[in-house]
Amino acid sequence: MGARGPVHEALDELELVDHHCHGVVTGPLDRAGFETLLTEGDRRPGLSPFDTPAGVAVRRHCAPVLGLERHAPADAYLARRAELGPGEVNRRFLRAARTGVLCVDTGFDAHRLTTPAELAGAAGAVAHEVVRLEPVAEEVAARGVGAGGYADAFRAAALDAVRRPGVVAVKSVAAYRTGFVLDPARPSDAEVTRAARRWLARGGRLDEPVLVRHLLWTAVDLGLPLQLHTGFGDRDIRLHDVDPSHLTEWLRLTAGTIPVLLLHCWPYQRQAAYLAAVYEQVYLDVGLTLHHVGPARARAVLEEALEITPFRKLLYSSDAYGVAEFYGLGALAFRRGLGDLLQDRVDADELDLADALRLARWAGADNARRVYRLPDAH
Template identity: 85%
Template sequence: MGGGPVHEALDAMELTDHHCHGVTTGTLDRPGFEALLTEGEPWPGVSAFDTPAGVAVRRHCAPLLGLERHAPPDAYLARRAELGPAEVNRRFLGAARTGVFCVDTGFTPQRLTTPAELAEAAGGARAHEVVRLESVAEAVAARGVEADAYADAFRAAALDAVRRPGVVAVKSVAAYRTGFALDPARPGDADVTRAAARWLADGGRLTNPVLVRELLWTAVDLGLPLQLHTGFGDNDIRLHRVDPSLLTDWLHLTAGTIPVLLLHCWPYQRQAAYLAAVFEEVYLDVGLTLHHVGPPRARAVLEEALEITPFRKLLYSSDAYGVAEFYLLGALAFRRGLGDLLQDRVDADELGLTDALRLARWAGADNARRVYRLPDGH
């Protein structure tokens, strides 16, 4: 790892993780742990430890468990089980040195820590909630509603959800459900009713394009920052449909309303950077990407994201989910990658040190605090 004052500042900084999830509270066997190491499905005869993320876990996380670097997977998991989930979570969350978490609570196929539990495990951090709007819509449908009452019921439920204490943003996973090649206009009431009738009759997840459009426009009405998954994800994604540049017409229509935060972005970090450069309301991160490419490639991804992104528009996120190791790896990769590229520019006299330190502070914490209107001191 490089050295210099920019690295020192980033190492000392408490990060603001503007998009993340809870971690498991139960002991994980090898299949359970490996399933959380990858966005893909398990393949017979192929271990998730033999991926960039799996290698990074053994290299950078093993020492926090009292093991040698590159410990074998079985030794790693045995030590993890010996310590127990509470101690494992405490070690990795504490080592990530994150002061603020904005936690997406909308995806919980297994028991995960609540935002308050996550903050406590991190040693007294502060946690806020991000409401996933698809989960709100699906809960409305599950309770039972007539098609012509769906729109009002969804909007009311979404408004109730964002009024909960600690909620700072909403999120949509439209990328998973429809992709972004949608008609950008707000759908009419009659169109929403017809679409709701079809969805309510068929059941299942919200995948109707008209209702997804209604959801995105409801997010605008709610007035809070909107997080949008873009790019890399599990195999529900059709990658060519989640290029954030497909949102261009919708961003024109919603200009001057709410901040739109593009999450993850890989391999479209350059497209996301373009949108952040030309739309005042657009911000981005490369979370999730960083712990999957690992610290050796974090700089390359961040450098592409920062080619034209205004420095006030880049945020840090881990998008850690399930295993606390990803909190550590996300923070490590971000600090190292951003530190390397900023320090090299300082050393080449392309950037002043005072500016570099300011840009590091913005990306690591201050940009998120400004966008989400978080109080000073978290």
């Protein structure tokens, strides 16, 4: 890490806008429950998620937030967590993140997580909602719609969802369902009806390629920013199919419509950066990645993302889910990583200090405020 300077200080003071995150668990967690939420992978006997970059970062950087020494052993960490209780633990990490605005994806596991309002209360922040579209489609199917009526019913349900107070964006997890190696064209009505007939007959989650394409084009029609999971995720993903460069033809067809936010991106942050550089509507973050690589490696990921990304195109997200530690770690890693690389460029006279401070504000807050049309900070 380079010497701390005014860029670090400005980022420390900046109230972040977390443009993509989730709720946290409200009930107590035993060791197995906590470790499950600490990793995107499977748990195996004898292999603890504490022995990963994310687990080491929790013991180093999160332990002091709970009143423990740095590098506290896992057992001591979990005992202290249980002693404080979920409410206090969540409050401490959410406040430590110093995030002023949270854009919360409510479409996964909502029954066991905080609502946006509860999350905002714990963080002392303002929360907005991001509507995940796949559950909307699955709810339409569960109501017993016919194949011929599916397209209209889904569109109506999606419109109802985005008209709820506080909704600022939609999201798709096409990466988990089909990947991005899809025909980019808008499907015809006949194609949608045939695909709906196949999907409704077999049931289950929305993984019919034609209907995933239809969902993406419906998102365009809704007119709100669209978040797309790309790159790193759990074992449900086929990583080679979620390289965002597979979206190239679709991005050409949708130019001039809605902002497209590429989430997470690792290990494809360079491909995402290229898309952001050449397509006006494309933005990116490296959230989720940062708390999994830990603050020690955050700079490396951000530096690759910023090799070619226009400075108005990088946003901050934690993608924190389940455990509030990831709010604290994500914010710390972002502030430290971005501060290190910008301050070093200032020190090398490759970047003016005023420019560096402006770029830090853009990435940490202002870019998200502009894309999502959020009120300016007071």
